[in-house]
Amino acid sequence: MFAVMTLCGIFAGGIYASVMAKKRIPDDKNVIVIFMLFSAIGIVVGGSLLNAIVVIASNAGVIFASIRSVSSMTDLLSILAFIFGGTVFYGGLIGGIVAARICVRKNGAYSAYIDIVAVCIPLFHFFGRIGCFLGGCCFGIESSFGFTFHHSPIATANGVSRFPVQLLEALFNICLFFLLHRFLQNDRFKNRLVHVYLLIYSAGRFFIEFLRGDEHRGVWMFLSTSQIISIVIFFCVLIMLYLWCRKKKSQAPQTG
Numbered sequence: 001m002f003a004v005m006t007l008c009g010i011f012a013g014g015i016y017a018s019v020m021a022k023k024r025i026p027d028d029k030n031v032i033v034i035f036m037l038f039s040a041i042g043i044v045v046g047g048s049l050l051n052a053i054v055v056i057a058s059n060a061g062v063i064f065a066s067i068r069s070v071s072s073m074t075d076l077l078s079i080l081a082f083i084f085g086g087t088v089f090y091g092g093l094i095g096g097i098v099a100a101r102i103c104v105r106k107n108g109a110y111s112a113y114i115d116i117v118a119v120c121i122p123l124f125h126f127f128g129r130i131g132c133f134l135g136g137c138c139f140g141i142e143s144s145f146g147f148t149f150h151h152s153p154i155a156t157a158n159g160v161s162r163f164p165v166q167l168l169e170a171l172f173n174i175c176l177f178f179l180l181h182r183f184l185q186n187d188r189f190k191n192r193l194v195h196v197y198l199l200i201y202s203a204g205r206f207f208i209e210f211l212r213g214d215e216h217r218g219v220w221m222f223l224s225t226s227q228i229i230s231i232v233i234f235f236c237v238l239i240m241l242y243l244w245c246r247k248k249k250s251q252a253p254q255t256g
Helices: 001-024 032-059 060-070 071-082 089-106 108-135 165-185 193-211 225-251
Strands: 142-148
Touching: 001 032, 001 108, 032 060, 032 071, 032 089, 032 108, 060 071, 089 108, 089 225, 108 165, 108 193, 165 193, 193 225
Parallel strands: none
Antiparallel strands: none
């Protein structure tokens, strides 16, 4: 179900991006599709790499012991599947943004599509989080209000009533999508919608993480990997916007 909902998110985001590109960019020749496909490469690579980092950090002893006892190609492939078999949203987000920036540098015309793609991200994520709920690959804290898992791939999640944190984040993402869509239509924060998205999502994700109960995603001290990344992204974007405002102010014509 996770794969099915992810595909639904890809189709929904792709259709939205194509429609908005035709409305807002008259000379669009399906460049938005190329842009999103290029970004998708970064999403896959980034999500897999961050997942591998979290898995290795959490299971270093087990992994290295397994590597030393490898006796066949099947054993090696099993270890690699364990390390790279999952994905982490923040890794995919960072990878997708890096790939998008490469596109922008390759061809300046691509920069006109960045705002549209920024609106697509929470739309795609909305479907992805529903897929997480249906697949049971992540779950919330124990709660009297919630759902009981029986077939989660993580044994500790089963048989316990847990808060539906995935559905909460899905609701958060769809609300964020409509907000960004309104900004796009009104030309608010033009060429800065990605920054607006990152600020709002990182702040929301930081607090939502307290309702998650799956520690396999990585916990450092009392914060999860995603919370640490949320803090870094939030303040980095604030600094970038501050520097951009200063630069824009210095370039403005001086008046008496």
